[in-house]
Amino acid sequence: MSLPIVAIIGRPNVGKSTIVNRLAKQQSAIVHDEPGVTRDRTYLNAFWGDREFLVVDTGGLIFNDDTEFLPFIRQQAMIALAEASAAIFVVDGQAGATDADEEIAEWLRHQSVPVLVAVNKCESPEQGLLQAADFWQLGLGEPFPVSGIHGNGTGELLDELVNHLPSSSEIVDNNEIKVAIIGRPNVGKSSLLNSFVGSERAIVSPISGTTRDAIDSFIEQDGQVYRLIDTAGIRRKKNIDYGTEFFSINRAFKAIRRSNVVLFVIDALDGITDQDQKLAGRIIDEGKACITVVNKWDAIEKILILFTNMKNIYQVDCIFPNGQKRFL
Secondary structure (H helix, E strand, O other): OOOOEEEEEOOOOOOHHHHHHHHHOOOOOOOOOOOOOOOOOEEEEEEEOOEEEEEEEOOOOOOOOOOOOHHHHHHHHHHHHHOOOEEEEEEEOOOOOOHHHHHHHHHHOOOOOOEEEEEEOOOOHHHHHHHHHHHHHHOOOOEEEOOOOOOOOHHHHHHHHHHHOOOHHHOOOOOOEEEEEEEOOOOOHHHHHHHHHOOOOOOOOOOOOOOOOOEEEEEEEOOEEEEEEEOOOOOOHHHOOOOHHHHHHHHHHHHHHHOOEEEEEEEOOOOOOHHHHHHHHHHHHOOOEEEEEEEOHHHOOOOEEEEEEEOOEEEEEEEOOOOOEEEO
């Protein structure tokens, strides 16, 4: 069987990504003081004692609001919960129980997975118990005071969590192949990922910068497991401000580094741009095997492809609608 999944659920800005990084013992989920930074589901490996599992970061849940990405974020959180063995409901101990927490708790009570309440931002162990006491009213059992930043209380939370997970002896190593999906913004990386997986794994939107974290998905073909890593679109460095996009692009570069194979996605309508060539250079510098994917081929109305036989070596020249000619 594959690793069990633990879904991290909660409203925006309660510190879900900080908790994820703490449990996974790495700084992989983007943490930024801005609501809505996490949008898709982000999977990270974690362990406690003899138990291994995948911890899944999700976007902040807001019900009864369909603006911008919120319906997609709810969809991603619901999918994460549906595939999870257990869930951790993260709340803000400094803010106390809110109406939004009550609404999420009501929804979680109707789910079939066990739910643990992690009361985050309890930096003082003494005050943490008092802060956590306010969350008994959610009706989800004992609230655990924790600090995602300092790690206080996470041991007790994990001790309870592993009671709901299978032991490592029941899990078979899948010997996965890691495939990173790389390209400029809006070339169709997330659409390609969803096509591979056969579901709405990643949020697809015409808005540049929709994907922020490096998103891991798993598929199996002929007994081989593949880890598909969708990444944020990489723009020119001079166009990038410090903040969410800066961290997103660093995640994309790390995805190239940890992959076995790179799917390099190019927009057929744009042809090969200077930025594409720079990304190709980055892949070469990392020494990664690469497959070039020319996406949006169906949108090409007229294209002339010239084949030239040079002693059994075929040169392919593509003339794009904008008149651009490229050697493939």
